[in-house]
Amino acid sequence: MFDFLQYGFIQQAFVIGLALALSASLLSPFLVLNHQAMIADGLAHVSFAGIILGIIFSGEPLYIAIPFVIAASLLIKYISTKKTINGDAAIGLVSSLSFAIGLILIKKGQGFNISIESLLVGNMFTATQTELILSISITVMIALFILFFYRPLLMMTYDENYAKFSKIKTALLGYILAGLTAFFIVIGVRTIGTLLISALVIFPSVISSQLTKSFKDTLWLGIGASFIIVILGVFIAHPLEIPVGSTIVVIYSFLLLILLLTKSILRR
Amino acid sequence: MIDYENVSVSFGKFNVLHDINFHVNQGDFLHIIGPNGSGKTTLVKLLVGLIKPTSGNIVVKDGIHMGYLPQKLNTKTNFPMTVQEVIYSGFQKQKLIPSKEDLKLINDWLDQMEIPQLMNSSMAYLSGGQQQRVFLVRALISNPDLLILDEPTSALDPSFREKFYQLLYRLQQEQKMTIIHVTHDLTDAVKDDCMTMYVDQTIKFFGTYKSYQEFEHRGHHHV
Secondary structure (H helix, E strand, O other): OOHHHHOHHHHHHHHHHHHHHHHHHHHHHHHHOOOOHHHHHHHHHHHHHHHHHHHHHOOOOHHHHHHHHHHHHHHHHHHHHOOOOOHHHHHHHHHHHHHHHHHHHHHHOHHHOOOHHHHHHOOOOOOOHHHHHHHHHHHHHHHHHHHHOHHHHHHHHHOHHHHHHOOOOHHHHHHHHHHHHHHHHHHHHHHOOOOOHHHHHHHHHHHHOOOOOOHHHHHHHHHHHHHHHHHHHHHHHHHHOOOHHHHHHHHHHHHHHHHHHHHHHHHO | OEEEEEEEEEEOOEEEEEEEEEEEOOOOEEEEEOOOOOOHHHHHHHHHOOOOOOEEEEEEOOOOOEEEEOOOOOOOOOOOOEHHHHHHOOOOOOOOOOOHHHHHHHHHHHHHOOOOOOOOOEHHHOOHHHHHHHHHHHHHOOOOOEEEEEOOOOOOOHHHHHHHHHHHHHHHHHHOOEEEEEOOOOOOOOOOOOEEEEEEOEEEEEEEHHHHHHHHHOOHHHO
8 A cells, every 4th residue: 555655756745745734834823823814825826826927937937936926925914014904805905916817817828838727726746846845945944933933923923012012023023924924835836736725724723723722732733733634635645546635625624523523522 | 210202192183192291210100090092001002112102202211121011911712822821921031942940930920929820721711810910920020120001900809909009019119110000990009109190181180199189189180
């Protein structure tokens, strides 16, 4: 049953999967518990346009897509600091505009052989070496950022006003967090897909916070859970010839459902 | 230690504070009172830097370390956060992992606040009064030079409220801590020689509590 592990492309899929699982679960509590879960979803839509632009204008789409999406994430962050537009509306505005641009570009760029399906669901098994290197790089960057700024980030997530009072540069940290999230999302869209990548960010802390009392444990349990689920996802998806991303989301949902049911039974 | 110089704050056309001038010395215990919507909270938010004045200046002596208890306590339910994690965010120097001494200090404060053994409890499961005590410890644990409390006792029961004010007076006397206290209920907080400010958009009264009683007796703030 483990025969398929000898193939290079499967090993590569594992490394990318685990790197993305680690990045996503490290970002997860800082976004989800701060009511910013939808920023991941919005940026995935932006990536859709970014990658199409990249395909049209460059041999390696990520070189255009990554700066494009980072710029969009900073724009979302900036708009949401203005009191006239709410954060969730800002995400909706920027992401639907990008998606619209992406669809227009596909129509006009038909000579470039762009597959909408591959953009929507992604493919881990066809990842390139560049994607492998970039997914490891973004994981290292996110891990270092959270290691060095864990306490300020925690304060900012839990109680932003108190963090400001404590002279923490909440705006700067927020922009860096948004930029790193954007970088992660672009890589994730290529492998997990536009429609599913946000699940990788949202599920870990939604699931782990059902079981934990502390922020620290929520972070660790989220990392553990996402590792196990990504590995399970690859093992189940490959023999059944179904998309890995979708499999991961279905397993996550099952796990959450079981947890919620168990909790409600225990509470009776 | 603190100077407000011609400070005004307006949100759009709405004037919250107008031409505020006062001075606080080190070791003062200042009570700020006033009706709802009078600008009391805005007055202290200016001091902790959460709001910028529309005009005027607030001058605070250099190198002052502040402790702050906000009026609106964080009530994010479903946020996994232990008492220890909340209090540790009040430390001036925070490490990735708190040291044994830091944890002992937190424990001692929890004892003093009569909520022992709550160190590793989830904030979400505490009562309003217990949460308020945790946030008080967060404000006090770094031993600030200036302590700013915005309605600190709203969720506390009367017997503990009294003990809490005794603790504040002890900190003021023994450590020369400067305390600014916003409240709508002075009765169990005040001593005759405390400074008292009655604010309602402007400062209507500023002086000792003893003289404030005469001011109140004349019914000035009901006009």
